Amino acid sequence: MKQSFNCTDCITNESIQVVVEDNLVISKTKTTFETDASLFIGPSLLDLQINGFSGVDFNTFPILQEDFITVIHNLAKEGILSFFPTVITNSDFNIISLLQNINQLCLQSALISSYVSGIHLEGPFISAVKEASGAHSKEYIKAPDWELFEVFQEASGNRIKIITISPEWDNAVEFIEKCVANNIVVSIGHTVASGAQIKAAVDAGASMSTHLGNGAPLSLHRNSNLIFDQLANNNLTPSIIADGYHLPDNFLKIVLAAKNNQVILVSDSTMFAGMNPGVYHSHIGGKVTLEQGGRLSIFDNNKILAGSAVSLLDCINKLYSSALLNLATAWSLASTCPKRMVNVADCSDDFVLFKIVNNMIIIVSVIKSGKQIYTQN
Template sequence: MNKQLLLKNGQVLIGREFVAADLRIEDGRIEGIFPRENGEVSLRRDWHSGNAVATDIVHATPRAAERSAATFVGAAHEIDLNGARVIPGFIDIHTHGGFGVDFNQADGNDLQKVMAFFASQGVTAFLPTVMTDEPDAIARQLERIAQVAHAQNMAHSASVPCPRILGIHLEGPFLAESHRGAHPAYLLRPCDLGLFDELQCAAGGMIRIVTLSPELEGAIPFTRALAARGVRVSIGHSGASYEVAMAAIHAGANSATHIMNAMKLMHMHDPAILTAVLESDIYAEMICDGIHLHPAIVRFLIKAKGLDHMIAVTDSIMATGLSDGRYSIGGTEVIVEGGDAKLASNGMRAGSTLTMIGALRNLQVFSGRGIEELSRLVSENPAHMLGIDGDTGSIELGKRADLVALGAGDVLEMTMAGGQIAYLLQKRLFSKSYG
């Protein structure tokens, strides 16, 4: 890892506005934010208040503030962003894989391969999502993923910079058959805390999200027990009534899985789970690929839930980043045509081929809003949902340097994970080292 890194000449997303600024990165964290005026580092204006300041460093942590501006400019390594917009790195809380890798079957080499692909799409952290399978198969896969995540966490300076595995999203087997989607019916199971504890043990405590159907017998106390263990419960794959869904929310569920997909929709006399999700303050995932949700529905959801409670996810499968053809999800054959993934057996939609940068681009087109408003759906909101927003998800002093640089046309020019460059479009950005 570069101990000191200077990102120069960026348009940095601070709060909800882009500010011309330089960023100083040290030991993987943001240690200084230096606004620029007329192409030079500003020593006089605080961009939050507009007040004059006497210090030579406008915003810096205490240790960075001890250094002079000259020391700041002389960082060990510099990257000239040439006006690229810098936003928080993307956090995908629901992905089944990509680039030929399926998280239900991936080994360590597969995980390294897909993490490199994710980095090229702006992802700085993610939760591999393991879907319904035989309990022993799920346990083996959870253990594999946990081993890679543990090794990643132990390595303070990874040989190959890559996105972080934040934990695991367990989608199934605690799902309703009526809204199972691509999950095999014969493998679905009732809510079982003993089974969950076995799986969590295999995962080394890394299961962070569980998607479950709240109408299953015992689902409400199960939700309460998971929430007490610090696990995020996301309700989905469900035909639950409004009352049952609200009971799950009151028991501790804090999110809904791919809203309106594999979910009972509302009716004027039967509000159902969808109304509970819209009315409450829980988060809601949405798949913004133009296939799972019509653009007008995306606008409606943003208006109904608000920008602070929507989370853009990919629900991506192994075909993501590859051409149309035959693939699989959790061992079940999938046919991808025009980027639309469906089960070969019955035509049921089975995940997506969406990327996170693609989701952000689509959100702009669908909603007519700018990145300064929408960035939170791919970074800050998932971080807050997971309870890690004090560490990542926005560009603030002391937080991890999980960053994405976008050029003209939203071309992804750089992905930085924990201060390490995980992806760099060399043709656009100029990099140089000192000493």
């Protein structure tokens, strides 16, 4: 069957015609034909921070191949064609096991390898202060250790491309310099670092902030604090969780304005993302409640969030439908911006067709490597 889509590039506003026959893209060219006003084309999405999805936890060993492939298929339906499985603070043995597990899955499956653009190691070199460490187990938090990191990197098959650390440790600068020399993006997060320590980290090569506004103490100085220090530093690109629950709109507006939209959207999703509303058990938060819309909270206290349970597409929709960003910028923060941060090529054969319905993005078709892998029913 042959299909022709006349659509608008959501970033450049150019008119594009896509022709698909038997699920293969025959052509994708600029056109002078009249486009469908509600149909858009955009580059594939990249999520730099996924702890789990669709009932699969990337921090519980073992991760089975069929489960990983289930995650891939469900992410692909939302235009997410590459992502960074995120391994958080744990015992050295468990971190090594999980990294080896992910690497082996990539080596055994070309499909999995094509979706895993890298691994994000979030910890164990973060702050031991409880309000900053959050769900990370204090038992395993430690100072940066380059020799240990090399063991982690070997276990991952050199797939670790982002590491989140706290610069408050005495040897943080030396560790950051070694990471940068080895082409690893250093992101500041889960920290109580001073302004001087944050500046020193950036001077050493740290270039990103992990889920800014979260993983920080509840009580901060009113006009001199670690969030302001990161916002004010022009060499830091913050990632944010724009799920509508982790950050209020006024904070999102401030970050987007202060950084002139040089921001990266991440989902920071847990295994509960993509699941039906209900009561579940989490090995980190215990009994949790997942509400319609993706709000995840502690069962006994629904005022306390138990992590993120939305996808990257949900975050784009939040920013767009709330008029916090226009469509071009919102899509860019989840596609071209993260790809640029981790030096992942933006493949022209990977793209997404979508419509705007009731001010929300609805995926129509997903193309990977020139093949249509999903169409809306």
